[in-house]
Amino acid sequence: MPYYRVTYYIYLHRRLDTGDVFYVGKGTKSQKHQYQRAYEKKRRSALWSRIVAKANYQVEIIAEFFAEEDCFAMERELIALYRRRYDGGTLCNLTLGGDGLSGLTPSEATKQKLREANSGEKHINWGKKLSEETRRKKSESMKNSDKNLRGKKLPEWWKDRIRATKFGEANPMFGRTGEQSKMSRKVMNFETGEIYASVTLAAKAIGMPMKTLYNRMVKDKKHGTSATVMRFVGEGRSNEFTPEHKKAISKARQGYVPSPEQVARHSRFMSGPSNPLRGRKRSKSFTEKVSRGNHPAAKKVIDLSTGVVYGCIKDAAKAVGVGSNTVSSWLNGKTPNPTSLSFITNDVQALDPPSHLDKIT
Numbered sequence: 001m002p003y004y005r006v007t008y009y010i011y012l013h014r015r016l017d018t019g020d021v022f023y024v025g026k027g028t029k030s031q032k033h034q035y036q037r038a039y040e041k042k043r044r045s046a047l048w049s050r051i052v053a054k055a056n057y058q059v060e061i062i063a064e065f066f067a068e069e070d071c072f073a074m075e076r077e078l079i080a081l082y083r084r085r086y087d088g089g090t091l092c093n094l095t096l097g098g099d100g101l102s103g104l105t106p107s108e109a110t111k112q113k114l115r116e117a118n119s120g121e122k123h124i125n126w127g128k129k130l131s132e133e134t135r136r137k138k139s140e141s142m143k144n145s146d147k148n149l150r151g152k153k154l155p156e157w158w159k160d161r162i163r164a165t166k167f168g169e170a171n172p173m174f175g176r177t178g179e180q181s182k183m184s185r186k187v188m189n190f191e192t193g194e195i196y197a198s199v200t201l202a203a204k205a206i207g208m209p210m211k212t213l214y215n216r217m218v219k220d221k222k223h224g225t226s227a228t229v230m231r232f233v234g235e236g237r238s239n240e241f242t243p244e245h246k247k248a249i250s251k252a253r254q255g256y257v258p259s260p261e262q263v264a265r266h267s268r269f270m271s272g273p274s275n276p277l278r279g280r281k282r283s284k285s286f287t288e289k290v291s292r293g294n295h296p297a298a299k300k301v302i303d304l305s306t307g308v309v310y311g312c313i314k315d316a317a318k319a320v321g322v323g324s325n326t327v328s329s330w331l332n333g334k335t336p337n338p339t340s341l342s343f344i345t346n347d348v349q350a351l352d353p354p355s356h357l358d359k360i361t
Contacts, residue, residue: 008071010078011038012060015051020090022051024078024097026071035061047085047092072098186233187217195233202230301331305340316341 007030013023027037038059041052051057065071075097083089084096106114120126130138142148154162168174173181187202188195196202199217203210208228216227258266301316302309310316313331317324320339330337 008065008068009035009038009061010063010065010071010074011035012062012078013048013057014060015055015057017055021082022057022090022092023048024075024082024091024093026075026097029064035059045092045094047094051092187230188233189229190231191229206230300344301327301341302344303340304342309344 007028009027009029011025011027012021013025014021025038027035029035038061041049044052063071063074065074079091079093079097082091084091084093116122118124164170181198184198186195186197187199189202189205194205196205199214200210203213206213213228213230217230217232220227220231298312300309300311301313303316303319308319310319313327314324317327320327320341326335327341329335330339331341331343
């Protein structure tokens with residue numbers, strides 16, 4: 001099926017008792033409302049309403065257009081053909097056509113007047129509450145409507161309409177390729193330190209298809225391999241980069257701040273089922289390994305007044321009767337230290353060698 005998007009159409013209203021056309025109209029076709037204006041009875045003239053009150057009528061969609069000007073031209077031709085009642089014809093149209101309001105944007109003053117006229121107590125539904133019966137009927141009507149797609153697959157004609165709105169120049173990413181794309185990522189050659197604005201440019205530089213280079217970089221990141229010398233800026237093992245390369249990466253990422261979308265995506269990943277540590281518990285051996293000062297990063301603490309040595313801040317905090325964060329703040333100089341606790345360093349041991357090293361907790 002060819003990709004197209006028809007946005008304007010011409011319709012006729014024809015009386016069933018006489019067969020005469022009494023109205024020629026032009027409508028705009030949208031993704032949600034296909035021919036809504038052609039079947040509406042609201043926003044019609046008094047003459048149109050009097051005709052409809054006397055006789056039934058049918059709606060005929062006779063033409064569709066890409067350009068609105070072409071649609072207006074046909075509307076004027078049909079009105080001239082059938083002629084208005086004022087001109088001896090059968091139409092109740094008040095104008096000669098071509099004067100539609102599609103695309104008209106009301107001024108802020110007009111918007112404010114409409115807002116004031118329909119807000120608060122002036123609103124038609126102010127203070128009203130739908131009865132349970134009315135709510136039940138509306139619910140049943142929506143469930144049985146053709147527009148209710150819950151649990152259903154979209155029909156092909158619907159898919160074609162969606163596809164048409166995203167095809168070619170209608171696509172917001174049309175023409176935005178390579179470094180112009182908002183999804184573009186910088187790539188660095190960690191052997192030369194050269195940085196490329198996108199994967200495409202990096203692939204051209206080494207004479208490799210873009211998709212091949214991308215797959216190899218993703219594989220290197222996932223498995224820790226070295227299938228290519230290219231890396232996304234900000235990714236890669238630190239031992240693969242020389243100090244010059246690290247400076248180049250730092251300069252490329254200078255001023256980089258994660259976007260709110262990136263932060264939210266990371267938060268969803270860490271809190272969702274994709275988190276690799278979700279649901280996993282530490283083994284007993286691991287817990288014993290990292291507890292009571294056995295962790296490689298643990299710092300021993302000494303009480304200079306008693307000579308007692310603690311394996312970590314947590315043990316010292318328990319002995320003093322305060323939280324471990326409080327003791328950490330004391331020892332790191334963030335807050336005044338009211339105790340004689342101190343980290344064990346070469347300086348501390350040389351200045352005040354403890355005489356009770358046998359009292360190790």
